[in-house]
Amino acid sequence: MSYEYVVVPAGVVASAVEVPSYFRSQQGQPVDDDLRIVVLAGLAAWNAALPASRPHAAVRIEAAGDAVRVTAADDLDRRRTRGSAVDYAAGPVRQLLEDLITGFDYELYDGQQRTLTPAPGFRVVDVDIGGERSYRSMTKDQVLNWIPNLAQLAATPFLIVSRPDDRETFIQTYRDGPMAYTLEIHDSAHTDHFFAAAFSDPSLVARLIWEWASDDWSTLDRVEWIREGK
Numbered sequence: 563m564s565y566e567y568v569v570v571p572a573g574v575v576a577s578a579v580e581v582p583s584y585f586r587s588q589q590g591q592p593v594d595d596d597l598r599i600v601v602l603a604g605l606a607a608w609n610a611a612l613p614a615s616r617p618h619a620a621v622r623i624e625a626a627g628d629a630v631r632v633t634a635a636d637d638l639d640r641r642r643t644r645g646s647a648v649d650y651a652a653g654p655v656r657q658l659l660e661d662l663i664t665g666f667d668y669e670l671y672d673g674q675q676r677t678l679t680p681a682p683g684f685r686v687v688d689v690d691i692g693g694e695r696s697y698r699s700m701t702k703d704q705v706l707n708w709i710p711n712l713a714q715l716a717a718t719p720f721l722i723v724s725r726p727d728d729r730e731t732f733i734q735t736y737r738d739g740p741m742a743y744t745l746e747i748h749d750s751a752h753t754d755h756f757f758a759a760a761f762s763d764p765s766l767v768a769r770l771i772w773e774w775a776s777d778d779w780s781t782l783d784r785v786e787w788i789r790e791g792k
Contacts, residue, residue: 692716
């Protein structure tokens with residue numbers, strides 16, 4: 563195997579060294595629908611379109627849960643194909659994966675380089691969804707998708723976004739009903755109170771959380787917050 567790439571959702575790992583163990587943790591789980599549509603279909607089309615003269619460019623696809631691992635195909639006959647030919651295929655295979663995940667909330671791990679290419683426009687924060695899902699970063703599209711689907715993502719429909727270096731500084735929301743959300747802002751500098759507000763629009767809640775993560779207070783400062791004691 564001269565190359566190894568792993569596609570994982572944005573934010574599920576903090577660094578490249580965690581990717582192999584994360585991939586192993588997904589074994590036995592059904593493949594995520596988005597991953598099947600976005601990545602697996604493209605990889606299958608790549609293999610199907612290869613001419614017989616380019617067996618070295620075929621890829622082996624291992625998918626489980628929300629991760630997919632791509633390596634050189636196992637049935638490559640190295641006695642008949644120059645070893646370097648597989649190395650030359652690594653670049654085009656990586657480019658294929660980058661093209662497939664562009665515009666989607668995935669990150670790409672390069673096993674040879676031990677690097678993790680983050681999703682564009684991400685924010686480095688700690689995310690906890692209902693105590694069942696955790697992320698080390700998030701994108702705007704992710705939070706826009708999470709908030710209206712909290713009831714499907716976790717049995718207890720809450721989401722907390724905190725600063726990695728200050729877990730007591732965070733913004734959190736709880737879904738009280740289909741069109742009812744409580745949003746709270748906590749600051750470690752104020753140990754005796756926090757601020758809360760109620761909203762009916764999940765997209766607005768998601769926007770406020772994203773702006774908080776981006777340190778943009780232009781909209782947050784206009785919210786009629788209620789000060790509550792801790």
